[in-house]
Amino acid sequence: MTAPISRFPVPESIDELPEDIREAILAVQEKAGFVPNVFLMLAHRPAEFRAFFAYHDALMERESETLTKAEKEMIVVATSARNHCLYCVVAHGALVRIYGKDPLLADQVAINHRTAPLIERHRVMLDFALYCGLEVGELTDAWEAKLTEAGFTREDIWDIGAVAAFFGLSNRLVTLTATPPNDEFYLMGRVPRDK
Template sequence: MTEPPISRFPVVPLAELPPDLQARFTEVADKSGFLPNVFAALAWRPDEARAFFALHDALMDKDTPGLTQADREVLVVATSAANSCLYCVVAHGALVRIRARDRYLADQVAVDWRKAPLSPRLRAVVEVGVRLAVDPVSVTAQEQDALRGHGLTQDDVWDVGAIVALFALSNRLVHWAAVPPNEEFHLLGRVPRS
Protein backbone atom coordinates (compact mmCIF):
# COMPACT_ATOMS: atom_id res chain seq x y z
CA MET A 1 0.00 0.00 0.00
CA THR A 2 1.39 3.41 -0.92
CA GLU A 3 1.39 6.38 1.39
CA PRO A 4 -1.19 9.04 0.57
CA PRO A 5 0.32 12.26 -0.78
CA ILE A 6 1.04 14.95 1.80
CA SER A 7 -0.61 17.64 -0.31
CA ARG A 8 -2.41 18.32 -3.57
CA PHE A 9 0.17 21.08 -4.05
CA PRO A 10 3.95 20.84 -4.49
CA VAL A 11 6.01 19.43 -1.63
CA VAL A 12 9.52 20.84 -1.71
CA PRO A 13 12.35 18.56 -0.51
CA LEU A 14 13.92 19.73 2.74
CA ALA A 15 17.30 20.36 1.04
CA GLU A 16 15.66 22.80 -1.39
CA LEU A 17 13.97 24.95 1.27
CA PRO A 18 15.37 28.28 2.44
CA PRO A 19 17.93 27.79 5.25
CA ASP A 20 15.67 29.18 8.01
CA LEU A 21 12.87 26.74 7.15
CA GLN A 22 15.35 23.87 6.86
CA ALA A 23 16.62 24.68 10.35
CA ARG A 24 13.14 24.96 11.82
CA PHE A 25 11.91 21.75 10.18
CA THR A 26 15.01 19.85 11.28
CA GLU A 27 14.57 21.08 14.87
CA VAL A 28 10.89 20.03 14.89
CA ALA A 29 11.67 16.61 13.41
CA ASP A 30 14.53 16.07 15.88
CA LYS A 31 12.31 17.01 18.84
CA SER A 32 9.21 15.06 17.83
CA GLY A 33 10.76 12.23 15.82
CA PHE A 34 8.91 13.22 12.62
CA LEU A 35 8.00 16.25 10.56
CA PRO A 36 4.30 17.15 10.76
CA ASN A 37 2.78 16.98 7.29
CA VAL A 38 1.41 20.52 7.56
CA PHE A 39 4.99 21.83 7.65
CA ALA A 40 5.83 20.09 4.39
CA ALA A 41 2.52 21.17 2.85
CA LEU A 42 3.00 24.87 3.66
CA ALA A 43 6.69 25.06 2.78
CA TRP A 44 6.25 25.49 -0.96
CA ARG A 45 5.22 29.10 -0.19
CA PRO A 46 8.06 30.08 2.18
CA ASP A 47 6.87 33.60 3.04
CA GLU A 48 3.40 32.34 3.96
CA ALA A 49 4.85 29.41 5.90
CA ARG A 50 7.04 31.78 7.93
CA ALA A 51 4.07 34.07 8.63
CA PHE A 52 1.84 31.16 9.64
CA PHE A 53 4.43 29.68 11.99
CA ALA A 54 5.25 33.09 13.50
CA LEU A 55 1.59 33.74 14.34
CA HIS A 56 1.16 30.17 15.56
CA ASP A 57 4.14 30.49 17.90
CA ALA A 58 3.04 33.90 19.19
CA LEU A 59 -0.41 32.55 20.09
CA MET A 60 0.24 28.97 21.14
CA ASP A 61 3.65 28.83 22.81
CA LYS A 62 2.81 30.70 26.00
CA ASP A 63 0.98 30.37 29.27
CA THR A 64 -0.98 33.41 30.45
CA PRO A 65 -3.15 34.04 33.51
CA GLY A 66 -6.30 32.75 31.84
CA LEU A 67 -5.02 30.35 29.14
CA THR A 68 -2.42 27.64 29.57
CA GLN A 69 -0.81 25.99 26.57
CA ALA A 70 -3.05 22.99 27.23
CA ASP A 71 -6.15 25.24 27.25
CA ARG A 72 -5.09 26.73 23.93
CA GLU A 73 -4.77 23.25 22.42
CA VAL A 74 -8.21 22.24 23.76
CA LEU A 75 -9.64 25.31 22.01
CA VAL A 76 -7.96 24.25 18.76
CA VAL A 77 -9.36 20.71 19.03
CA ALA A 78 -12.90 21.91 19.74
CA THR A 79 -12.99 24.48 16.94
CA SER A 80 -11.23 22.17 14.49
CA ALA A 81 -13.82 19.47 15.26
CA ALA A 82 -16.57 22.03 14.60
CA ASN A 83 -14.86 22.73 11.26
CA SER A 84 -14.50 18.97 10.52
CA CYS A 85 -10.72 19.24 10.25
CA LEU A 86 -9.30 15.77 10.85
CA TYR A 87 -5.67 16.91 10.60
CA CYS A 88 -5.96 19.57 13.31
CA VAL A 89 -8.11 17.41 15.59
CA VAL A 90 -5.56 14.58 15.42
CA ALA A 91 -2.41 16.73 15.59
CA HIS A 92 -3.60 19.10 18.30
CA GLY A 93 -5.33 16.26 20.12
CA ALA A 94 -1.86 14.79 20.57
CA LEU A 95 -0.70 18.12 22.02
CA VAL A 96 -3.67 18.17 24.42
CA ARG A 97 -2.71 14.70 25.65
CA ILE A 98 0.87 15.85 26.22
CA ARG A 99 0.24 19.31 27.66
CA ALA A 100 -2.79 18.43 29.78
CA ARG A 101 -1.28 15.07 30.74
CA ASP A 102 -4.63 13.48 30.00
CA ARG A 103 -4.98 10.59 27.54
CA TYR A 104 -8.75 11.04 27.11
CA LEU A 105 -9.56 14.75 27.13
CA ALA A 106 -8.79 15.45 23.46
CA ASP A 107 -11.06 12.65 22.29
CA GLN A 108 -13.86 13.83 24.56
CA VAL A 109 -13.51 17.42 23.33
CA ALA A 110 -13.40 16.35 19.67
CA VAL A 111 -16.54 14.24 19.93
CA ASP A 112 -18.60 16.57 22.14
CA TRP A 113 -16.86 19.27 24.14
CA ARG A 114 -20.12 19.89 26.07
CA LYS A 115 -19.71 16.50 27.78
CA ALA A 116 -15.95 16.79 28.33
CA PRO A 117 -14.68 17.35 31.90
CA LEU A 118 -13.73 21.01 31.42
CA SER A 119 -13.41 23.61 34.15
CA PRO A 120 -16.08 26.34 34.07
CA ARG A 121 -13.45 28.75 32.75
CA LEU A 122 -12.30 26.47 29.92
CA ARG A 123 -15.91 25.51 29.12
CA ALA A 124 -16.72 29.22 28.67
CA VAL A 125 -13.65 29.67 26.43
CA VAL A 126 -14.54 26.67 24.27
CA GLU A 127 -18.20 27.65 24.01
CA VAL A 128 -17.35 31.14 22.75
CA GLY A 129 -14.58 29.78 20.52
CA VAL A 130 -16.82 27.20 18.84
CA ARG A 131 -19.49 29.82 18.25
CA LEU A 132 -16.89 32.14 16.76
CA ALA A 133 -15.71 29.31 14.50
CA VAL A 134 -19.14 28.38 13.14
CA ASP A 135 -21.30 31.49 13.57
CA PRO A 136 -19.03 34.48 14.16
CA VAL A 137 -21.74 37.14 14.04
CA SER A 138 -23.46 35.52 17.02
CA VAL A 139 -20.54 36.34 19.35
CA THR A 140 -21.03 39.65 21.11
CA ALA A 141 -19.25 41.87 23.60
CA GLN A 142 -21.26 40.16 26.35
CA GLU A 143 -19.48 36.85 25.63
CA GLN A 144 -16.13 38.61 25.77
CA ASP A 145 -17.12 40.19 29.10
CA ALA A 146 -18.17 36.77 30.38
CA LEU A 147 -14.68 35.47 29.57
CA ARG A 148 -13.19 38.30 31.62
CA GLY A 149 -15.52 37.22 34.42
CA HIS A 150 -13.80 33.82 34.30
CA GLY A 151 -10.41 35.44 34.92
CA LEU A 152 -9.21 36.00 31.37
CA THR A 153 -7.25 39.19 30.79
CA GLN A 154 -7.81 41.49 27.85
CA ASP A 155 -4.87 39.77 26.11
CA ASP A 156 -6.34 36.33 26.86
CA VAL A 157 -9.69 37.34 25.34
CA TRP A 158 -7.89 38.56 22.23
CA ASP A 159 -5.94 35.29 22.09
CA VAL A 160 -9.17 33.27 22.10
CA GLY A 161 -10.36 35.09 18.98
CA ALA A 162 -6.95 35.02 17.32
CA ILE A 163 -6.50 31.28 17.95
CA VAL A 164 -9.94 30.52 16.53
CA ALA A 165 -9.18 32.71 13.49
CA LEU A 166 -5.74 31.19 12.88
CA PHE A 167 -7.08 27.68 13.07
CA ALA A 168 -10.05 28.50 10.84
CA LEU A 169 -7.35 29.39 8.29
CA SER A 170 -5.38 26.25 9.09
CA ASN A 171 -8.49 24.03 8.97
CA ARG A 172 -9.40 25.34 5.54
CA LEU A 173 -5.87 25.12 4.13
CA VAL A 174 -5.41 21.49 5.16
CA HIS A 175 -8.83 20.69 3.67
CA TRP A 176 -7.89 22.56 0.49
CA ALA A 177 -4.56 20.75 0.18
CA ALA A 178 -5.92 17.39 1.50
CA VAL A 179 -3.15 17.11 4.11
CA PRO A 180 -3.47 13.84 6.08
CA PRO A 181 -2.43 13.68 9.75
CA ASN A 182 0.83 11.88 10.39
CA GLU A 183 0.35 8.40 11.83
CA GLU A 184 2.71 9.34 14.67
CA PHE A 185 0.19 11.84 16.05
CA HIS A 186 -2.25 9.03 16.89
CA LEU A 187 0.12 7.55 19.47
CA LEU A 188 1.60 10.72 20.99
CA GLY A 189 0.57 11.08 24.60
CA ARG A 190 -1.04 7.62 24.60
CA VAL A 191 2.02 5.38 24.50
CA PRO A 192 5.32 6.10 26.31
CA ARG A 193 8.08 7.28 23.96
CA SER A 194 10.70 4.67 23.21
Protein backbone atom coordinates in the same frame (compact mmCIF):
# COMPACT_ATOMS: atom_id res chain seq x y z
CA MET B 1 -0.18 2.67 0.50
CA THR B 2 0.81 5.98 2.05
CA ALA B 3 -1.39 8.98 1.27
CA PRO B 4 0.35 11.88 -0.46
CA ILE B 5 1.23 14.81 1.80
CA SER B 6 -0.49 17.35 -0.43
CA ARG B 7 -2.34 17.73 -3.70
CA PHE B 8 0.25 20.43 -4.43
CA PRO B 9 4.01 19.95 -4.86
CA VAL B 10 6.08 19.26 -1.75
CA PRO B 11 9.87 19.33 -1.60
CA GLU B 12 11.55 16.09 -2.59
CA SER B 13 14.27 16.92 -0.10
CA ILE B 14 14.43 19.52 2.65
CA ASP B 15 17.95 20.28 1.39
CA GLU B 16 16.38 22.13 -1.57
CA LEU B 17 14.51 24.55 0.72
CA PRO B 18 15.64 28.03 1.78
CA GLU B 19 17.96 27.84 4.78
CA ASP B 20 15.54 29.37 7.32
CA ILE B 21 12.76 26.95 6.35
CA ARG B 22 15.12 24.00 6.35
CA GLU B 23 16.30 24.97 9.85
CA ALA B 24 12.70 25.31 11.09
CA ILE B 25 11.83 21.86 9.76
CA LEU B 26 14.96 20.27 11.21
CA ALA B 27 14.26 21.87 14.60
CA VAL B 28 10.73 20.43 14.74
CA GLN B 29 12.03 17.07 13.55
CA GLU B 30 14.60 17.08 16.36
CA LYS B 31 11.94 17.90 18.95
CA ALA B 32 9.14 15.64 17.69
CA GLY B 33 11.15 12.83 16.13
CA PHE B 34 9.44 13.30 12.76
CA VAL B 35 8.46 16.08 10.35
CA PRO B 36 4.77 17.00 10.62
CA ASN B 37 3.20 16.90 7.17
CA VAL B 38 1.91 20.47 7.48
CA PHE B 39 5.50 21.77 7.39
CA LEU B 40 6.16 20.03 4.09
CA MET B 41 2.81 21.08 2.66
CA LEU B 42 3.39 24.75 3.51
CA ALA B 43 6.99 24.66 2.20
CA HIS B 44 5.36 24.80 -1.26
CA ARG B 45 5.12 28.56 -0.71
CA PRO B 46 8.08 29.80 1.36
CA ALA B 47 6.75 33.31 2.07
CA GLU B 48 3.45 31.87 3.32
CA PHE B 49 5.32 29.23 5.35
CA ARG B 50 7.22 32.01 7.12
CA ALA B 51 4.11 34.12 7.74
CA PHE B 52 2.05 31.15 8.92
CA PHE B 53 4.60 29.91 11.44
CA ALA B 54 5.52 33.41 12.60
CA TYR B 55 1.90 34.04 13.56
CA HIS B 56 1.47 30.49 14.90
CA ASP B 57 4.48 30.87 17.18
CA ALA B 58 3.54 34.40 18.26
CA LEU B 59 0.13 33.13 19.31
CA MET B 60 0.74 29.58 20.51
CA GLU B 61 4.24 29.77 22.00
CA ARG B 62 4.03 33.02 23.94
CA GLU B 63 3.00 33.06 27.56
CA SER B 64 -0.58 34.24 27.95
CA GLU B 65 -1.82 35.94 31.11
CA THR B 66 -3.72 32.91 32.45
CA LEU B 67 -4.42 30.81 29.35
CA THR B 68 -2.31 27.63 29.41
CA LYS B 69 -0.83 25.72 26.47
CA ALA B 70 -3.29 22.89 27.16
CA GLU B 71 -6.21 25.35 27.00
CA LYS B 72 -4.98 26.82 23.71
CA GLU B 73 -4.72 23.33 22.26
CA MET B 74 -8.24 22.50 23.49
CA ILE B 75 -9.46 25.51 21.49
CA VAL B 76 -7.68 24.18 18.39
CA VAL B 77 -9.23 20.72 18.80
CA ALA B 78 -12.77 21.98 19.42
CA THR B 79 -12.79 24.43 16.50
CA SER B 80 -10.97 22.04 14.14
CA ALA B 81 -13.49 19.30 14.86
CA ARG B 82 -16.34 21.64 13.90
CA ASN B 83 -14.42 22.56 10.74
CA HIS B 84 -14.00 18.84 9.92
CA CYS B 85 -10.20 19.10 9.88
CA LEU B 86 -8.82 15.66 10.65
CA TYR B 87 -5.19 16.83 10.54
CA CYS B 88 -5.61 19.49 13.23
CA VAL B 89 -7.85 17.35 15.45
CA VAL B 90 -5.31 14.53 15.41
CA ALA B 91 -2.13 16.63 15.63
CA HIS B 92 -3.38 19.07 18.25
CA GLY B 93 -5.29 16.33 20.05
CA ALA B 94 -1.86 14.81 20.72
CA LEU B 95 -0.78 18.10 22.30
CA VAL B 96 -3.94 18.26 24.44
CA ARG B 97 -3.13 14.78 25.72
CA ILE B 98 0.49 15.74 26.44
CA TYR B 99 -0.05 19.20 27.97
CA GLY B 100 -3.22 18.19 29.79
CA LYS B 101 -1.75 14.85 30.94
CA ASP B 102 -5.05 13.20 30.06
CA PRO B 103 -5.27 10.52 27.33
CA LEU B 104 -9.06 10.93 26.96
CA LEU B 105 -9.60 14.69 26.96
CA ALA B 106 -8.82 15.47 23.31
CA ASP B 107 -11.31 12.93 21.98
CA GLN B 108 -14.01 14.16 24.36
CA VAL B 109 -13.44 17.80 23.37
CA ALA B 110 -13.43 16.94 19.66
CA ILE B 111 -16.74 15.10 19.83
CA ASN B 112 -18.65 17.48 22.09
CA HIS B 113 -17.06 19.74 24.67
CA ARG B 114 -20.47 20.31 26.27
CA THR B 115 -20.69 16.67 27.35
CA ALA B 116 -16.98 16.31 28.17
CA PRO B 117 -15.99 16.30 31.86
CA LEU B 118 -14.72 19.89 31.82
CA ILE B 119 -14.58 22.57 34.45
CA GLU B 120 -16.82 25.58 33.83
CA ARG B 121 -13.81 27.73 32.81
CA HIS B 122 -13.08 25.38 29.92
CA ARG B 123 -16.70 25.06 28.87
CA VAL B 124 -17.07 28.86 28.67
CA MET B 125 -13.72 29.16 26.86
CA LEU B 126 -14.73 26.62 24.21
CA ASP B 127 -18.22 28.07 23.82
CA PHE B 128 -16.61 31.43 23.08
CA ALA B 129 -13.99 29.92 20.78
CA LEU B 130 -16.68 28.25 18.69
CA TYR B 131 -18.68 31.46 18.67
CA CYS B 132 -15.58 33.29 17.39
CA GLY B 133 -14.55 30.63 14.92
CA LEU B 134 -17.91 29.65 13.50
CA GLU B 135 -20.39 32.42 14.20
CA VAL B 136 -20.27 36.23 14.44
CA GLY B 137 -17.41 36.34 16.93
CA GLU B 138 -18.05 39.85 18.23
CA LEU B 139 -16.95 40.44 21.81
CA THR B 140 -20.13 41.73 23.41
CA ASP B 141 -20.52 43.01 26.97
CA ALA B 142 -22.33 39.78 27.86
CA TRP B 143 -19.50 37.59 26.54
CA GLU B 144 -16.88 39.72 28.24
CA ALA B 145 -18.71 39.46 31.57
CA LYS B 146 -19.08 35.68 31.21
CA LEU B 147 -15.41 35.20 30.31
CA THR B 148 -14.21 37.53 33.07
CA GLU B 149 -16.31 35.64 35.59
CA ALA B 150 -14.64 32.42 34.37
CA GLY B 151 -11.24 33.94 35.17
CA PHE B 152 -10.07 35.21 31.79
CA THR B 153 -8.38 38.59 31.27
CA ARG B 154 -8.99 40.80 28.23
CA GLU B 155 -5.68 39.58 26.77
CA ASP B 156 -6.81 35.97 27.28
CA ILE B 157 -10.05 36.80 25.49
CA TRP B 158 -8.05 38.11 22.52
CA ASP B 159 -6.00 34.90 22.55
CA ILE B 160 -9.09 32.67 22.59
CA GLY B 161 -10.54 34.49 19.58
CA ALA B 162 -7.19 34.65 17.77
CA VAL B 163 -6.51 30.92 18.22
CA ALA B 164 -9.99 30.09 16.88
CA ALA B 165 -9.49 32.45 13.92
CA PHE B 166 -5.96 31.32 13.08
CA PHE B 167 -6.89 27.66 13.11
CA GLY B 168 -9.88 28.38 10.88
CA LEU B 169 -7.24 29.39 8.33
CA SER B 170 -5.10 26.36 9.11
CA ASN B 171 -8.11 24.01 8.87
CA ARG B 172 -9.02 25.34 5.44
CA LEU B 173 -5.46 25.09 4.08
CA VAL B 174 -5.03 21.51 5.28
CA THR B 175 -8.42 20.59 3.82
CA LEU B 176 -7.61 22.33 0.52
CA THR B 177 -4.38 20.39 0.17
CA ALA B 178 -5.77 17.06 1.50
CA THR B 179 -2.86 16.85 3.93
CA PRO B 180 -3.20 13.80 6.21
CA PRO B 181 -2.00 13.71 9.81
CA ASN B 182 1.23 11.83 10.43
CA ASP B 183 0.69 8.38 11.91
CA GLU B 184 2.93 9.35 14.84
CA PHE B 185 0.35 11.83 16.15
CA TYR B 186 -2.21 9.11 16.87
CA LEU B 187 -0.22 7.54 19.68
CA MET B 188 1.34 10.65 21.19
CA GLY B 189 0.13 11.16 24.75
CA ARG B 190 -1.49 7.70 24.74
CA VAL B 191 1.57 5.47 25.05
CA PRO B 192 4.97 6.23 26.63
CA ARG B 193 7.43 7.83 24.25
CA ASP B 194 10.45 5.67 23.39
CA LYS B 195 13.52 6.78 25.21
